[in-house]
Amino acid sequence: MAEDNPPRTAKARRGRPRQAEVARLAGVSQTTVSLVLGGNKQGIALHAETRARVLAAARELGYVPDPAARRLAASRNNLLGVFSFTATFPTAVEHSYYPFLVGVEQEAAAQGFDLVLFTGSSPGGAQADVPGALERVRLADGCLLLGRHAPTAALRRLVEDGYPVVHIGRRDDLSDLAWVGADYVDAGVEVMRRLAALGHRRAVLVREDDDATASIDRERGFRTGLTAAGLAGPSGGGDPVVRAVDPVAEITPDWVRERREEGVTAFVAEETDTGAVWRALLAAVDGAGLSAPDDLSLALLGSPPADLADRPEPTGFDIPRAALGAAAVRVLTALLVGAKADEPLVACAFRAGATAGPPPAAL
Amino acid sequence: MAEDNPPRTAKARRGRPRQAEVARLAGVSQTTVSLVLGGNKQGIALHAETRARVLAAARELGYVPDPAARRLAASRNNLLGVFSFTATFPTAVEHSYYPFLVGVEQEAAAQGFDLVLFTGSSPGGAQADVPGALERVRLADGCLLLGRHAPTAALRRLVEDGYPVVHIGRRDDLSDLAWVGADYVDAGVEVMRRLAALGHRRAVLVREDDDATASIDRERGFRTGLTAAGLAGPSGGGDPVVRAVDPVAEITPDWVRERREEGVTAFVAEETDTGAVWRALLAAVDGAGLSAPDDLSLALLGSPPADLADRPEPTGFDIPRAALGAAAVRVLTALLVGAKADEPLVACAFRAGATAGPPPAAL
DNA sequence: TCGGCTTGCTAATGCGCATTAGCTTCGGAG
DNA sequence: CTCCGAAGCTAATGCGCATTAGCAAGCCGA
Known part of the structure; x- marks a missing residue:
């Protein structure tokens, strides 16, 4: 496989100029060229005129440092x-x-x-x-x-x-x-604080049955916020956090009605990969013939799925991805x-x- | 595995492993390591077992070639x-x-x-x-x-x-x-062919007043397709291609009506960065109290702007970006x-x- | 027995640059 | 006159790798 490539076409250039060639033109050593072009951070004494000659030579040849070599050396x-x-x-x-x-x-x-x-x-x-x-x-x-x-x-x-x-x-x-x-926790707390400020007294969170750290944090934010804002769960004494294994099957219109009868006016969902929880919650509320924000309030801990862009924008928070x-x-x-x-x-x-x-x- | 590297702390391995370290582990020379990992394209004889040892050592150390060095050398x-x-x-x-x-x-x-x-x-x-x-x-x-x-x-x-x-x-x-x-030209031709097949006989193209190659190509596609499909421009004999410097000002309901009176039933717009041309065309048609596809046909040479996702999907073509x-x-x-x-x-x-x-x- | 071949490996080199350790000169202090 | 230090420059080295030349055995036929 020894096809020698050195003898290129006459036209094809012999590569970019090296520091050595600049050095020859300027009548100095490669070291000096490197020094001049590199900004001479080590403070080595250099005559101004030498410097000028090198710069002129570099410009004349159109010298550009090879990034690979530079990186190797550095x-x-x-x-x-x-x-x-x-x-x-x-x-x-x-x-x-x-x-x-x-x-x-x-x-x-x-x-x-x-x-x-x-x-x-x-x-x-x-x-x-x-x-x-x-x-x-x-x-x-x-x-x-x-x-x-x-x-x-x-x-x-x-x-x-x-x-x-x-x-x-x-x-x-x-x-x-x-x-x-x-900071899901802090964000969750903020959402609960706002809900409390609006006048809500009882809230529930619907989340996935999943132990991703993000889910855990969001639940923690909800609970912390609930307490901090002086809110409570359903009057029945049930857990304010619902883990839905199958959201569509569990979050039904009836479920919504029951929670309302227990005094819950704010329904919070966590963001999931597919948006399934939020989707189920919306469907259940619709199915119960209710609508937000008039009959109850909805909040989403995260961003809504893209395909629900036409629905009203959920109250909640955005993860600052960028x-x-x-x-x-x-x-x-x-x-x-x-x-x-x-x-x-x-x-x-x-x-x-x-x-x-x-x-x-x-x- | 032996801790015979004199200078280093037992814990801290400095930087990525080099071929030399792989070589030491495998009990061979750096050259051999390079040969093995480089695929040995020069066909140098290598014992299979040596090869295996090198590969094992490389994997054990998590060796990864340095791109800069590789670049420099090869x-x-x-x-x-x-x-x-x-x-x-x-x-x-x-x-x-x-x-x-x-x-x-x-x-x-x-x-x-x-x-x-x-x-x-x-x-x-x-x-x-x-x-x-x-x-x-x-x-x-x-x-x-x-x-x-x-x-x-x-x-x-x-x-x-x-x-x-x-x-x-x-x-x-x-x-x-x-x-x-x-291939804007071909795509434009296809669009015109389809319009002709639907029964249209006269068409116009509205484009930006711009000389981007993409615009030029789209116009060429339009003209080629127009001819190839046996279509014509407005009966008045005007140019079937309109360069709009300010689409909103030029593409008015009246303009649409005039073209229709000249027998034009198909209005084509080119895709632009902002979608201004298409937007103006839609507005003008609306303003004229007309609607597509019943009163006239609209086509867009390219994809619609994202914020018009709720409008009916334009007939036209998509640039296959991926x-x-x-x-x-x-x-x-x-x-x-x-x-x-x-x-x-x-x-x-x-x-x-x-x-x-x-x-x-x-x- | 020896030259020639094959197999299996390694020493040496250089890619283009940055960096370090010198090596000259020259002016001035002693 | 020395001697010293600063000024001004360069030789040498190495970064990590690919590549080339070549070395050391083992094997075979004559």
Whole structure:
């Protein structure tokens, strides 16, 4: 396979000029060229005229440093990795990491880093955890993790090696794993505070039967807010939190009516991947012949599913995805220089929406 | 596994493992490691067991090649660059490159390349045209370009150096620049063919007063299709193509009525960044008290603006953005192995939509 | 017995740059 | 006159890898 490429076409240029060629033109050494063009941060004495000659030569030849060589010599890549455990750009928009990436890219650019996208799954769909997949991220100076299904073992290994990793989304299973997350608790408290301010006295939360940290946090926010705002659950004494295994089957018009009879005027749902809980709640309220915000108030702990864009905007909060992405980058770059990041929680933005109002006077 | 690295703490392994460390673990030379991991394309004899030992050692240490070093030594590193001249992930959805990236990521993954996103312009707007910004892409084996405002000079330089670049979107200003684009001409012809098949005899195209290649191509598609389908322009003999400098001011209800009196039953608009032309046409038709597809037919050469999602779906075609991204990757990888790419045009998908039908019998 | 072949591996080199440790000169203090 | 230090520059080295040349055995036929 020894096809020698040196003898290119006469026209084809012999590559870009090197520092050595600039040096020859300027009558100095390559070292001097590097010094001049590199800004001479080490403060080595250089004659102004020499400097000028080098600069002139560089301009004349159109010299541009080779980024690969520069990075090799400086032993940094200026690359941040983004690893997601599903395709980073899935076709199904609802699972898209796009909003996070908006923030990631902005912050990375601001800090002078480029981004490398790794895909955890192979394209064919036969993505059964390619063994070394996660290891590839070492190519970058540090890496951001997206998605819930990070293989713990592979991850632990990276972390233990001292490789800088930041997980987007709260994550407590690996003690040394840095993460950033949305402050669901605080956001939930705020929502409950608003409901109380509107005059509500009794509320329930419908959530998935799931133990994702995000769900847990949202429930905690609800409960904390409930207490803090002086609210209560149904008068029957039942738990104000309902875990729905099958929302459609459990959150029925009758269920809504029963809760109302127990004095509940505010119904809160948590955001889920599919929006199933919120959807079920809306359907049940409709089915009961009621409507928000007149007959009762609805709130959603999170953002509504995209396909419900035509429905009235839910009262609740938005997860600041872009801000989370940016925060993750900041934590990561802090790790790169050995600093410990401070606050990993990013505040959610309260969304007034149109599904909550004062409770009906009748109740 | 032995802790015989003198200088390091037992705990902290400095940085990623090198080939030299893999070699030590496997009891071979760095050369052998490079051979094994590099696929040994030079066909040097290697014992299968040695190979296995090396692979095992590499896996154990989590070895990943350094892209910069690889690039420096071999001029390739399995990385494809994506460079855009505005933020790759802009907040404004209409300028989003997301749809392209879907295809780019899929195809790149399929071909075993990872992606480097070069953060071309900073979101803050601070570094409009950092001189060397484009040069950074040389870290990747080849690069995809997105966006219209690529600095021609910097680009020419890359191309002339033989660096593989593919522009997404037709581009003829740089003779040796490879590109992929949507086949607007063919798509336009198809739309006109359909209109003719529905019974229309006279049509007009409203377009921006703009010389973007995409606009030119769409107009060409319209004209070609008009002729091919045996259609004509207004009976008055005016040009069937209207360049609207200010669509809102020019495309009025009266204008629509006049064209209809000239026998025009099909009104075609081109897609623009803002959707202004299509919007103006819809407004004018409404204003004239007419409606599509009963009183006349409307077609849109391209996709409707997102905020008009609730309006009836326009008849027309969709630009296959994901397919374009994938095609761009294929062209790029072809360039990498020195092959010349064949067909840079990707077919658009006809969209039946709901704004076109047979012309009213009265006319 | 020996040259020639094959098999299996390694030493050495260089990619383009940044960095460090010098090596000259020259002016001035002693 | 020395001697010293600053000014002004360069040789040498290494970053991590791919690649080339070549070395050491083992084997075979003559």
